[in-house]
Amino acid sequence: MTQVFDRIAIIGVGLIGASIARAAREFAAAGAVSLYDASDAARTRLRELAIGDVFDDPQAAVADADLVVLAVPVGAMNGAIAAVAPALKPGAIVTDVGSVKAAVIDAVRASVPPHAFFVPGHPLAGTEHSGPDAGFATLFKGRWHVLTPLDDPRPDYAEAVAKVGAFWLEIGANVEQMDAARHDVVLAVVSHLPHLIAFNIVAMAEDLESVTESEVVKYSASGFRDFTRIAASDPTMWRDVFLNNREAVLEVLGRFSEDLAALQRAIRWGEGDTLYDLFDRARRMRREVIEAGQDTAAPNWGREN
């Protein structure tokens, strides 16, 4: 355990922010943790949780920080950096945890003062729960943290990137670097589209004419319940993701709909071989995910049944 920063400040303390705070202390990756959240209720709760020093003013929170983590929804990043920028100390590093990178870079970069560094990042970790109480220290353990460094010519910038990477390694993540645009396309496939589809099917099932909501809930264990978990994620966070990664999401959504139409046609015309081949291919992908250590092989994820 290596202390990478003397003090970090977390701006926006929900599931991710609170997990970083807990992890930084548990793994001693930071000497001290400052916390600020725009919500009065969240700050009150954070004082009870005692997972860091809570400030009522964002500038006071960052004044002494070596690393400032913007952990607000993507659409609030611009406001968050504006609120703290005047108080950033010389050499301070700003990072973020937004699920979209190009739009966050656009929203944040220009507001970071010349005496500070901005190292954008995204931890591929989370649960369906939200808020400060949902955070836990091992959330990032074994998960990827993707850094999408800027094209910043200053000699010290590479060191800033290395320090942010070192911090995430200390709190359990695997660290990877990627181009921001590439990140946004990959995440559109592996995360944004799956969430969009889950939201869509769950909202649809709520107001069908043919089947009642109570029937859907009662028999949900036959497949539907898995989608409800994904669709339980924070609606503000996800609204901002779709508004800010529009092009990549629309692109893969178009492909999804095209393939679904072909599947629909195969069902209509009773093309059993087409269905079998596609289902068999899909099954192979599961084995690769498990071999890559990205999920458990336990049936039903080890749920009782």
Add this chain to the structure above:
Amino acid sequence: MTQVFDRIAIIGVGLIGASIARAAREFAAAGAVSLYDASDAARTRLRELAIGDVFDDPQAAVADADLVVLAVPVGAMNGAIAAVAPALKPGAIVTDVGSVKAAVIDAVRASVPPHAFFVPGHPLAGTEHSGPDAGFATLFKGRWHVLTPLDDPRPDYAEAVAKVGAFWLEIGANVEQMDAARHDVVLAVVSHLPHLIAFNIVAMAEDLESVTESEVVKYSASGFRDFTRIAASDPTMWRDVFLNNREAVLEVLGRFSEDLAALQRAIRWGEGDTLYDLFDRARRMRREVIEAGQDTAAPNWGREN
């Protein structure tokens, strides 16, 4: 623990058949269990597993059975009943575990001899694993078993339905009766459509031009991995489900696509309120599923992270 049947025979011993065999013994719901599977390899493996008396001939397997469970894919039900019908003893009850009910009733009913009873059924339980080794005794614990009784005028038929229900109760399930057509519509929503969507997105991700398969696997924990689990289910079983519940599946698939198109439009035009409202509604459904005891409230289903 009450012994409901002296001997049961299971025709087709995969995940579901092997789970019934194990449960019948563990909960002493049957005095003895006969097993038959059309696959030589499965029969060999079943002899090693020693979870029942294995027969090489389907008629020999059912000759002494009070309950015969057809646990083959929906498309194989017709062949399965034809293979055992001549050997059914007077008063024998035939049931099945097919995920589609109207089509299975059409395929099986006419072949059941007049001295036997047919009580169609469907346990809403399973895992993503297949084959005899995947079976376990508690698979049905707390899950629904839906019976869709025939309109059979014989005075003893109601008793046959009650005995099948009693058997499933003994092995841990909750038993419910439903009209076959209604079952097929409800299951199209809660099970068939979710599986179809999961198969589609996983197969799609395998051959995208913009993102490599290894990237999808590597970053799958951000949402995609959940879909791979669902899409790992047995391809033969699912092919048969879609071929045999075509109308109901096409109906809800049409609705899904319509709603997805509206969501796509909201993203394209930046309609944040529309997105937020829909995501927020979807989240509420999750709470209802958990309150109904249909899933765990543990974050990420209690997966490590």
